[in-house]
Amino acid sequence: MNFAINYQSTNLNLVKESPPSEQQLINLLVANDRRAQKELYQTYYGKMVCIPMRYTSNKEEAYEILNDAFMKVFKSIKNYIPSGQFSGWIAKIVLHTTLDHVRKKYRYDKKVDQYEPKILSVENDALSNLGLQEIYEKIQLLPDASRAVFSMFVIDGYSHKEICEELGISIGTSKWHLSNARQKLQKLLNF
Secondary structure (H helix, E strand, O other): OOEEEEEEOOEEEEEEOOOOOHHHHHHHHHOOOHHHHHHHHHHHHHHHOHHHHHHOOOHHHHHHHHHHHHHHHHHHHHHOOOOOOHHHHHHHHHHHHHHHHHHHHOOOOOOOOOOOOOOOOOOHHHHHHOOHHHHHHHHHOOOHHHHHHHHHHHHOOOOHHHHHHHHOOOHHHHHHHHHHHHHHHHHHOOO
């Protein structure tokens, strides 16, 4: 809760300030206002942390990526063009920062030119009985490279071609990691 001190005569009154509108916040960010940066960070941190959490093996790494992403938001705010939701613009920066990290950190050793994955079916009833948190925890147990491809393909909706372009791997390698992640996830979920 933000408070401003209002000095009228000798009375000290606390006046509750309303948070700035989105456009006011953006204008303050463009002016490099530290309070606006803090406001933005506090407003969107909880909403955006899930993006790097899907791709990393621990919270500290996810927090580091998210902090790097917010630094990019602060540096590039002057280039923001309001054509969609502001939160979507921030999420895109967080996702690309996360993918940059994944590309640098994880190794994609499997070099596969042609790979036809086995189709794995998972009972919908069994999945509906699991909580989102439980599924997320199992995804975190996947090998780093396979988890990244799985998250890009299944959660973020990337095609294999887009994954290949982002991570610098072949389509066969992308398909192998997706299949590997699905097989391991199926075992982890006991289906």
